[in-house]
Amino acid sequence: MASVTQLGYLGLSVADLDAWRKFAAEVLGLEAIDGPGGALLLRMDEYHHRFVLKAGSDDDVAFVGWEVADQRALGELAARLKGAGVEVVEGSADEARLRGVAELIKFHDPSGVPTEAYYGPLMSFERPFKSPRAISGFETGTMGLGHIVVRVDDAAKSLHFYRDLLGMRISDFIEMRMRRGRPTDTLSLTFMHCNPRHHSIAFGAIPAQKRLMHFMLQVKSIDDVGSTYYLAQDLGIPISGSLGRHTNDHMMSFYMRSPSGFEIEYGYGARTVDDATWKVQRHEAPSIWGHRGLAEPPKSPA
Ligand SMILES: [Fe+2]
Structure with missing residues (x-):
């Protein structure tokens, strides 16, 4: 079965493109x-770009791009989606050019998140990526740009869609205590992978307005996380989760508020998934330590 191979690009609809241009370059270390x-493209590696930002009032995800190997795989995926009753349309030449891909198809996930699949990304090996900040760069390659966490309406329907139609595999689940919920309120998050990155997408019926909760960028050095953590604070950028290490992917990271209100996780040192040996796990806490502000601390047993 042809499955998606990586989270290849992300489209965002943002109210303040100028703020994003500055934030992306000066804080995240992405090339604008x-x-x-009038779109703002952001580059992070040998791909010509992996982010497409367009002016809009949503301040939310505009589209999620999943890579497949080639035209044949794209055709197989389109046929499988159509066979499951998902409406699929072909992207135009202009849409392909904006994303820097050869061909794409467009559809929606069960919650209505605009979702795309493509092959043939435009590469720029002839002009190596150089971050506008003094950081060591991003862990991407075949693992894709990072991961996203989205709010879905029905986690079971989403699981079916991402596993049985897009071909992804479950990594684990976190039964997470809600930030401002009653002590008994928990939130179940499902984490899914399509390559060695522990998860490329996680989702749950999160009580929030936006679809996009956060996207994660993984840097190559712990120092890049630490320096960015303090840079963000020096610039007055709200830190929505302090430094911490996650229970499931073992990522050491922090969370900061983007100009669009959703968060960005900036991390280092995640463990990877080997499908030959990986077994689905469950967690009751999001973090081994830290990430203060992200979730209520677990209560000690009465
Ligand atoms: Fe994350």
Whole structure:
């Protein structure tokens, strides 16, 4: 079965493109490129770009791009989606150009999140990525740009969609205590992978307005996490989760507020998944230590 191979690009609809241009370059360390039609493109590795930001009032995800190997795999995926009753349309030449891909198809996940699959990303090996900040760069390659966490309406339907139609595998679940919930309120998050990155997407029926909760960028050095943590604080950027290490992917990270209100996880040192040996796990806490502000601390047993 042809499955998606990585989270390849992310489209965002943002109210303040100028704020994003500055934030992306000066804080995240991404390279800003002027794209067609006034779009802001962000580069992080050998791909020409992996983020497409367009002016809009949503301040939320505009589309999620999943990579497949080639035209044949894209055709197989389109047929499988259509066979399951999902409406699939072909992306236009202009849409392919904006994303820097050869061809794409467009559809929606069960919660209505605009979702795309593509092959043939535009690469820029001839001009190596150079971060505008003094950081060591991002862990991407075949693991994709990072991960996203999205709010879904029905986790069971989403699991079916991402596993049985897109071909992803379950990594684990976290039964997470809600930030402002009653002590008994828990939130179940499902984490899914399509390559060695522990998860490329996680989802749950999160009580929030936006679809996109956060996206994660993984850097190559712990020092890049530490320096960015303090840089963000020096610049007055709200820290929504302090430094910490996650229980499931073992990522050491922190969370900061983006100009669009959703959060960005900036991390280092996650463990990877080997499908030959990985067994689905469950967790009751999101973090081994830290990440203060992200969730209520677990209560000690009465
Ligand atoms: Fe995350």
